[in-house]
Amino acid sequence: xxxxxxxxxxxxxxxxxxxxxxxxxxxxxxxxxxxxxxxxxxxxxxxxxxxxxxxxxxxxxxxxxxxxxxxxxxxxxxxxxxxxxxxxxxxxxxxxxxxxxxxxxxxxxxxxxxxxxxxxxxxxxxxxxxxxxxxxxxxxxxxxxxxxxxxxxxxxxxxxxxxxxxxxxxxxxxxxxxxxxxxxxxxxxxxxxxxxxxxxxxxxxxxxxxxxxxxxxxxxxxxxxxxxxxxxxxxxxxxxxxxxxxxxxxxxxxxxxxxxxxxxxxxxxxxxxxxxxxxxxxxxxxxxxxxxxxxxxxxxxxxxxxxxxxxxxx
Amino acid sequence: xxxxxxxxxxxxxxxxxxxxxxxxxxxxxxxxxxxxxxxxxxxxxxxxxxxxxxxxxxxxxxxxxxxxxxxxxxxxxxxxxxxxxxxxxxxxxxxxxxxxxxxxxxxxxxxxxxxxxxxxxxxxxxxxxxxxxxxxxxxxxxxxxxxxxxxxxxxxxxxxxxxxxxxxxxxxxxxxxxxxxxxxxxxxxxxxxxxxxxxxxxxxxxxxxxxxxxxxxxxxxxxxxxxxxxxxxxxxxxxx
Numbered sequence: 001x002x003x004x005x006x007x008x009x010x011x012x013x014x015x016x017x018x019x020x021x022x023x024x025x026x027x028x029x030x031x032x033x034x035x036x037x038x039x040x041x042x043x044x045x046x047x048x049x050x051x052x053x054x055x056x057x058x059x060x061x062x063x064x065x066x067x068x069x070x071x072x073x074x075x076x077x078x079x080x081x082x083x084x085x086x087x088x089x090x091x092x093x094x095x096x097x098x099x100x101x102x103x104x105x106x107x108x109x110x111x112x113x114x115x116x117x118x119x120x121x122x123x124x125x126x127x128x129x130x131x132x133x134x135x136x137x138x139x140x141x142x143x144x145x146x147x148x149x150x151x152x153x154x155x156x157x158x159x160x161x162x163x164x165x166x167x168x169x170x171x172x173x174x175x176x177x178x179x180x181x182x183x184x185x186x187x188x189x190x191x192x193x194x195x196x197x198x199x200x201x202x203x204x205x206x207x208x209x210x211x212x213x214x215x216x217x218x219x220x221x222x223x224x225x226x227x228x229x230x231x232x233x234x235x236x237x238x239x240x241x242x243x244x245x246x247x248x249x250x251x252x253x254x255x256x257x258x259x260x261x262x263x264x265x266x267x268x269x270x271x272x273x274x275x276x277x278x279x280x281x282x283x284x285x286x287x288x289x290x291x292x293x294x295x296x297x298x299x300x301x302x303x304x305x306x307x308x309x310x311x312x313x314x
Numbered sequence: 315x316x317x318x319x320x321x322x323x324x325x326x327x328x329x330x331x332x333x334x335x336x337x338x339x340x341x342x343x344x345x346x347x348x349x350x351x352x353x354x355x356x357x358x359x360x361x362x363x364x365x366x367x368x369x370x371x372x373x374x375x376x377x378x379x380x381x382x383x384x385x386x387x388x389x390x391x392x393x394x395x396x397x398x399x400x401x402x403x404x405x406x407x408x409x410x411x412x413x414x415x416x417x418x419x420x421x422x423x424x425x426x427x428x429x430x431x432x433x434x435x436x437x438x439x440x441x442x443x444x445x446x447x448x449x450x451x452x453x454x455x456x457x458x459x460x461x462x463x464x465x466x467x468x469x470x471x472x473x474x475x476x477x478x479x480x481x482x483x484x485x486x487x488x489x490x491x492x493x494x495x496x497x498x499x500x501x502x503x504x505x506x507x508x509x510x511x512x513x514x515x516x517x518x519x520x521x522x523x524x525x526x527x528x529x530x531x532x533x534x535x536x537x538x539x540x541x542x543x544x545x546x547x548x549x550x551x552x553x554x
Contacts, residue, residue: 052552066552073403079403084394088331100320101402145398264374 001026001153001183007056008206009042018207019056024200029179031194031215032187034204036307040187041081043204044157047185048078060153074102077146077182081157083139087131089243091122091141094130096147102149116144122176143171145287147178154184160193172197197218203305210305226294229230230263230277234286239263243285246276260289321412322419325386327337329420344426345374350431361439363431367449367521372514375460376489380481382420383464384474386413387544389415391472406548410541414465421457423548425450439461445523452520455533456513462487489513511536 002024003188009017017039024030035038045051047058057064063071081141086094092113099109117123120140125133130141139159146154159175160168175197188194194201195215202212211218231241239261240254248271253264267273274291281288329335349370354363390396399409409545435441460481467480488511496508516529 045397050397050401050551070403070405073401076401078398078401080394080397082394084396084398086328086395088328092328097320097324098398098402101317101399101404103316105404142398307366 002004002058002060002185004043004047004058005056007043007046007058008054009046009051010054015051015207017046020204020207020209021056021204022209024182024185026181027179027181028199029175029184029186029197031201032185032204033189033191033194033201035189038189038205040189040204041157043206044078044155044187048076048155049073049164062235067134067150074149075152077149077151077154079139079146079154079156079159081161083142085130085141086137088129090127090129091117091133094141094143098145099148104149110211111235112148112150116148118142119147121170126157136163139163139167139171143174145187147182149308152182154178154182156184157187158189160188160190168193178179205211205306205309210309212251212285228273228293229258229264229290230281230288230292231290232263232281232286233260234284234290236261238284239274239286243277246273246280247271248273248276317408318412318415319463321404321409321533322415326419329382334382334385335420338378338420338421339424339427341381342374342378343427345378346371346428347429348349349374350396354431356432361435361441362445363435363449364521366431367452368518372456372489372517374451376482376485378424379421379460380464380467380478381385383461383468383481384478385468386417386465387469388472388474388477392445392474396542400548400551406545407549410544411552414461417461418458419464421461423469425453426459428453447523448520448523450496451525452517455520455530455537456517458537459513459540462537462544465491466544466547469544485513497526510545 001024001223004023006019007017007020008015020039020043021282032040033045042051044055047060047065049065049072052066057066059065060072061075063075065072078115089097093115095116096109098163099112104112113126117126120143122137122144125137130138133141139162143156143159144290146156160171163171172193175186179197179199186194186198198215199217200213201215203210203218236254238258240252243249243252243263243265248268249265250268252304255262265273265277274293278291280286336544346366348356349366351367353370387396400406429537432441432446463479463485464481467484468474470480471477492512493515496505496512499505499508510532516532519526519529
């Protein structure tokens with residue numbers, strides 16, 4: 001549905017997007033993830049035909065975003081980051097205006113407005129001027145506008161920014177539902193959000209794609225290296241000596257409090273030392289009251305990738 | 315075509331939903347009323363709008379029309395709605411023509427209110443209807459050009475105030491200053507150019523009741539030129 005090939009965008013002497021390629025095939029919510037200034041919005045603006053690329057190409061439903069811009073624009077629904085709207089218009093007027101621009105005729109518009117206002121919980125506010133609505137409700141108006149012509153591709157740029165927790169939950173549910181019928185590209189800098197809503201994530205930083213896969217795959221790739229934490233009772237020196245002897249231990253931190261020793265072990269890649277650790281405490285007769293592997297979040301993964309990248313630069 | 319009408323409807327709606335149209339109309343009506351009362355409606359004077367049209371109306375339009383056009387595109391840039399607008403299937407030309415026609419419709423309402431004055435003159439004296447028609451053709455043409463210039467500057471900046479000042483400056487130069495500048499210029503081609511672009515000179519024949527094709531062509535091509543430049547300004551983002 002969305003195909004991006006060697007896309008590069010320079011702003012003057014600054015490269016915002018650096019030779020990225022990815023593909024999104026029909027259906028599902030794809031997270032486009034990265035810190036602020038990573039190049040997410042630039043990529044999205046190229047995909048929505050708002051800005052041209054410096055080089056490379058992008059197609060949506062096999063139409064080129066530059067050469068067949070009108071065809072592409074017919075097939076996308078786009079919610080820009082700040083949800084720009086006309087404050088003097090009423091919700092109904094605005095949706096009607098947008099529907100006309102998208103070529104819906106009178107009866108189609110009436111039907112579409114009823115459907116999207118229902119879907120986005122806007123029915124009560126339909127005759128209110130947009131300028132009087134709260135940030136969360138404006139966001140819903142933007143979303144209603146993006147889906148009113150039932151486009152195959154939905155592009156949402158930071159759709160939950162500035163919403164309160166209830167609204168965030170509602171919006172995420174709505175996006176998940178939309179993913180059942182549309183291909184949704186969702187940009188976000190909140191990893192938690194992507195983990196909750198997306199079936200696939202593409203991680204981008206400094207204009208480059210760093211990783212992609214399902215949030216679970218990405219998490220597993222990282223949590224195989226998560227620290228193992230244990231708390232047991234025993235003499236500090238012996239514990240340290242015993243644990244260091246276990247095959248697969250790379251690094252060890254140790255604190256003791258009231259006879260209890262708290263261990264935080266960094267295993268070597270692809271090693272699970274929990275079993276060996278249990279055997280050690282069992283054979284020595286040290287009481288063990290905690291043993292777990294820290295569940296790495298995408299957040300950790302992300303921080304790590306970025307740090308690695310910066311190191312490489314230096 | 316449908317998109318042009320949609321854009322135009324939205325602009326006309328936008329004018330009347332915000333205070334701008336009302337304030338602009340109030341200023342326009344007040345200024346015209348003042349000029350009519352002091353300059354035209356005198357006992358014993360000729361029953362014609364000529365003193366009003368010859369000078370006052372163009373001064374008023376140079377100030378009022380940029381106020382009407384300043385927000386048309388600059389506000390879309392400032393609020394970011396340009397992004398939502400340009401990502402639906404609509405061509406830049408349709409946006410520009412729709413906005414132009416929207417402002418022009420409001421201008422049409424403004425000059426229609428001026429019909430009150432010929433009615434008053436007709437009560438107290440003889441009115442030349444053909445002259446009046448000719449005057450209105452002139453008003454339509456000059457208004458179109460002023461709106462196109464204002465629209466162009468509105469597309470150049472996201473600050474309404476800059477758009478309005480640049481439009482004032484260029485319109486005042488073309489309308490009032492170019493003839494004067496031409497007489498003091500030594501360089502031949504520049505003198506001819508300044509004489510040729512003098513809007514007031516081109517408008518003058520319409521005030522006298524003359525329709526000269528030269529002047530019609532001048533107004534139509536200049537309006538077209540500024541609309542074209544506005545379209546190019548919007549398309550520029552595609553080549554950055």
